[in-house]
Amino acid sequence: METVKRFYMYSLRGLLCVLPVLCLLLAGCAREGDVPDPAAPRTATVFAMDTVMDLTVYGGPESLLSDAEELIRTLEEAFSVTDPASEISELNRTGAGDVGDDTAEVLRTALGVCERTGGRLDITVYPVLRAWGFTAGDYRIPTDGELSSLVSRVDWRRVSLEGNHVTLGEGQMVDLGAVAKGYTGDRLLSLFREAGVTSALVNLGGNVQTLGTKPDGSLWRVAVADPLGSGYAGVLETADRAVITSGGYERYFEENGRIYRHILDPETGIPVDNGLISVTVAGERGVLCDGLSTALFVMGEEAAADFWRGSEDFDMILLTDDGRILVSEGLEETFTPAGTWAAAPVTVIRHD
Amino acid sequence: MIKTKTWVLILGALLLTALLSCLILYTRPAPGTVANIYRDGVPVRSVDLSLVTEPWEFTLSDERGANVIRVEPGRIAVIDADCPDRICVEAGWLSDSASPIVCLPHRLVIRIEKNAAAEGDPVPDTVSR
Numbered sequence: 001m002e003t004v005k006r007f008y009m010y011s012l013r014g015l016l017c018v019l020p021v022l023c024l025l026l027a028g029c030a031r032e033g034d035v036p037d038p039a040a041p042r043t044a045t046v047f048a049m050d051t052v053m054d055l056t057v058y059g060g061p062e063s064l065l066s067d068a069e070e071l072i073r074t075l076e077e078a079f080s081v082t083d084p085a086s087e088i089s090e091l092n093r094t095g096a097g098d099v100g101d102d103t104a105e106v107l108r109t110a111l112g113v114c115e116r117t118g119g120r121l122d123i124t125v126y127p128v129l130r131a132w133g134f135t136a137g138d139y140r141i142p143t144d145g146e147l148s149s150l151v152s153r154v155d156w157r158r159v160s161l162e163g164n165h166v167t168l169g170e171g172q173m174v175d176l177g178a179v180a181k182g183y184t185g186d187r188l189l190s191l192f193r194e195a196g197v198t199s200a201l202v203n204l205g206g207n208v209q210t211l212g213t214k215p216d217g218s219l220w221r222v223a224v225a226d227p228l229g230s231g232y233a234g235v236l237e238t239a240d241r242a243v244i245t246s247g248g249y250e251r252y253f254e255e256n257g258r259i260y261r262h263i264l265d266p267e268t269g270i271p272v273d274n275g276l277i278s279v280t281v282a283g284e285r286g287v288l289c290d291g292l293s294t295a296l297f298v299m300g301e302e303a304a305a306d307f308w309r310g311s312e313d314f315d316m317i318l319l320t321d322d323g324r325i326l327v328s329e330g331l332e333e334t335f336t337p338a339g340t341w342a343a344a345p346v347t348v349i350r351h352d
Numbered sequence: 353m354i355k356t357k358t359w360v361l362i363l364g365a366l367l368l369t370a371l372l373s374c375l376i377l378y379t380r381p382a383p384g385t386v387a388n389i390y391r392d393g394v395p396v397r398s399v400d401l402s403l404v405t406e407p408w409e410f411t412l413s414d415e416r417g418a419n420v421i422r423v424e425p426g427r428i429a430v431i432d433a434d435c436p437d438r439i440c441v442e443a444g445w446l447s448d449s450a451s452p453i454v455c456l457p458h459r460l461v462i463r464i465e466k467n468a469a470a471e472g473d474p475v476p477d478t479v480s481r
Contacts, residue, residue: 045393045461052454052461054478137436206481214477223450225481230444235476245480280480 048072049181050082051205057192058199058215068188075187078103079180081126081135081173091166092126092173104164106176106183106287113179113291114156117307121295122156122266124168126175132271134262135175139253141260142269151269182244182290185209189286206245209286213239219334224317226339227278233319234337242286246293247278247319263297274300277321282331283314292316301326305349316349387428387446389421390461401426401447401464416458428462430455451479 044065046053055068078100080086087099099107110123126135128150133139142150158169168174176183181204189211192200200211201220210220219239223232227249236243248261248271260271279297281289292314296304301318308316308328315330325346327335332348385401389412396412407424409431419440420432427447430440433455440455452463 045390047393047456047459050456052452052456054452201478203478203480206479208478208480220478221476223476223479225451225479232450232476232479236480243480247481250481 044069046072048076049080049184049205051181053205054203055188056201057197060192060195060197064192064195064197068191071187071191072184075102075180075184079106079176081175081177088174088176091168095170095172096165096167098164099166101164102183102187103176104161104166106179107159107161107166107174109183109287110176110179110291111156111159111161113288113295117292117295117299119156119266120298120303121178121291122154123174123176123178124154124156124159124172125264125266125269126173127171128154128264128266128269129175129262130173131269132260132262132264133253134251134264139255139260141255147269151267154266154269178294179287179291181205181207182209182242182286182288185242185286185290206250207286207290208243210239210241210243223338224278224280224319224335226341227319229340231339233278233339233341234317234325234335236280236282236317236331237334237336238282241282241284242289243280243282244286244289244293245278245280246297248272248297249277263294265298272298272300274298275320275322276300276304276318278317278319279304280317281314282316285313289314308349309351385426385447385464387423387462387464390463392459393461399423399428401428412460414458419455419458419460421462428464429453430462433458448475450476451481 041056041058042065044055046055046069053072055065057064077083078087081088083089087103091097091099113121114123129135131142131146131150153169153171155169158172159174160167185202185204185207188202189200189209192211198212199215202209208222213219219237222236222238222243224234224236224245226233227247246263248263251262253260263272264270265272276297279293281293281296283289296307296316299307301320304318305326315328317331317335318326323344325337325341325344326349327346328349329351337344337346387399387401388395389397401423404423404425407422409420409422411418411420417434419430422429422431427445429445430453433441435455435457437457440453440460443453446453446462446464449464452461454461
């Protein structure tokens with residue numbers, strides 16, 4: 001009897017020792033994802049500006065993503081060329097008028113890029129783009145006469161902007177498509193920043209913009225799409241940067257065995273075909289990177305390299321149709337080619 | 353006073369429960385490669401691709417049209433659709449989280465959510481295009 005009692009006593013002591021351990025074990029059983037984690041990302045998908053937008057934020061108030069969506073809708077309503085009620089559509093119909101602060105701001109920045117790139121970006125190319133059917137998808141090849149008549153009216157210098165008042169030149173129409181998403185990204189990141197968010201990633205139809213680093217302090221890994229396939233040409237590790245790519249591969253049509261891509265040379269009104277197949281621009285301001293990626297694509301390899309040497313506010317990655325990669329100095333260490341581009345020859349463009 | 357024997361029984365039962373619950377929690381299938389399908393940004397279907405052994409297909413349709421989706425071990429694709437651009441079909445197979453399949457006309461997105469356990473994996477966070 002005494003032995004049995006002692007046995008129970010030992011068991012009791014043993015169990016009392018094991019109990020705290022058990023509690024710890026049980027607590028450890030709660031797996032990641034079972035409990036809401038304040039550091040977990042919140043995401044939203046928004047269909048706007050004729051594309052799909054993915055927003056990812058870490059932290060911030062509950063209403064942040066719906067505020068972000070509302071901001072996107074507001075900007076879309078102002079900038080859209082396809083919505084007849086937008087400020088831009090109204091301007092294109094009447095040729096002159098007052099626009100809101102956002103439209104004035106994005107026009108001012110866009111005209112700045114037009115000037116800085118010597119018209120390689122030109123926001124008045126829209127009527128030519130429309131004649132090719134790139135805006136509505138009803139692709140066709142315009143006649144030479146039609147083209148020369150339309151191209152004669154393409155000139156960003158005839159657009160005047162004073163305060164919020166815009167006047168277009170005779171027969172001109174503007175399209176903010178080359179900068180609207182970049183501007184929207186800048187506005188979204190400001191919204192997140194003001195709400196106390198220090199880590200966010202947005203992908204607006206392929207335009208990537210990052211706020212801070214990932215929550216663990218590591219860099220965002222932004223892939224550059226392979227213009228010739230479905231994978232990536234490489235991965236750029238970055239923080240606090242916009243990474244914006246232009247390439248003819250996103251919208252094009254084929255006729256009589258020739259491929260016509262949607263980026264037009266504003267001087268000729270004809271799709272650019274200069275050996276570049278993708279231009280990625282990385283910098284602090286999305287709106288600038290967006291406009292520059294189109295302008296550099298139009299410039300071609302050599303002029304783009306020269307332009308970069310004369311600038312200090314962006315870096316770039318160029319991919320050519322003969323399988324070469326050109327990277328500006330600032331991205332030399334952070335861009336890693338991948339997939340079929342892993343073995344491609346890389347030229348680093350440096351300041352002289 | 354409660355008998356020592358009773359204490360032992362209670363604690364024993366507790367131990368058993370603890371062990372059992374741990375066993376259940378740990379043997380539950382680990383979150384693998386899960387493909388989530390969204391319509392208008394709202395999740396409508398979820399497929400754990402790591403549990404797929406035999407390929408199968410299903411169709412998602414609404415008033416905008418239909419997308420035929422094929423699931424194979426570890427990957428998913430839209431193999432047919434009646435949308436005008438068929439970009440979702442041309443997108444091919446999706447097996448990582450970097451770039452979703454999007455059918456803009458049907459407002460459909462197929463996305464593989466990043467597995468939290470796959471820290472430091474080589475899959476990019478997003479794709480610039």
